Amino acid sequence: MSSNEFLMQVSGLCAGYGSIPILRQVGFAMKAGEIVGVLGHNGMGKTTLMKALVGLIPATAGQLMLGGRDMIKAAPHLRAHQGIGYVSQGRDIFGSLTVRENLAIGAAAAGLNRERAIERAVNDFPVLERLLDRRGGALSGGEQQILALARALCGEPRILLLDEPTEGIQPSIVEEIEDHLLRLARETALSVLVVEQDIGFIGAVASRVLLLQKGEIIKEMLPEQLRDPDAVDEFAGLEGLPV
């Protein structure tokens, strides 16, 4: 396969906090429309990987090829212009602003028409319609996750990075997120890199799974291999999918 078929290519990525190295020579590539999962024990560097890709912490080495350019030294907003969207583990909803205002900020950050972005968000996630005038802080965890996802999508990313999107949310909303991600990947060729502890979610959405151990990708698995409890437990410290 030629390198041009990849939307994003990461190679030799090293990053950490101050003098503490966390990521060690991380490399992988993603094609358009692919959903890739990242599994790993707590503290193995999953969130650090997301932050290094978004540009919230500096890389000490490596490349991040996006649209034919190495963006590893670029500021976060420039990476966003190259198509990277991000929903952090904490979701970063503005709690004192309404859902409508949260979405408007997402649209403004991407230089898009506010009304059109809100219309699209409601169309994508109908649950948001009755919540538009409610404050972000008054939403349930699941509603906040949907809002964070909708806000990131306002930027029309080509690659969406999601950090534990199912954490603390009810199963019906988890299913809604699964369905929506699969539809976006299929219909709009959105690529998604998703860090998760919910192995059922990863098994449902990802076409392959990267296992991160001590800041290194040590193995790549297919979702069906997540049914092997020993393999999953060894590398990710999680129970496998039911056989």
Ligand SMILES: Nc1ncnc2c1ncn2[C@@H]1O[C@H](COP(=O)(O)OP(=O)(O)OP(=O)(O)O)[C@@H](O)[C@H]1O
């Ligand atoms: N701001 C920080 N300063 C220093 N060390 C940090 C900082 N944030 C994280 N670390 C350390 O970096 C390592 C990787 O953390 P990271 O949050 O990336 O792990 P994770 O795999 O996402 O874990 P979790 O599943 O618990 O979120 C951990 O040892 C953590 O203690």
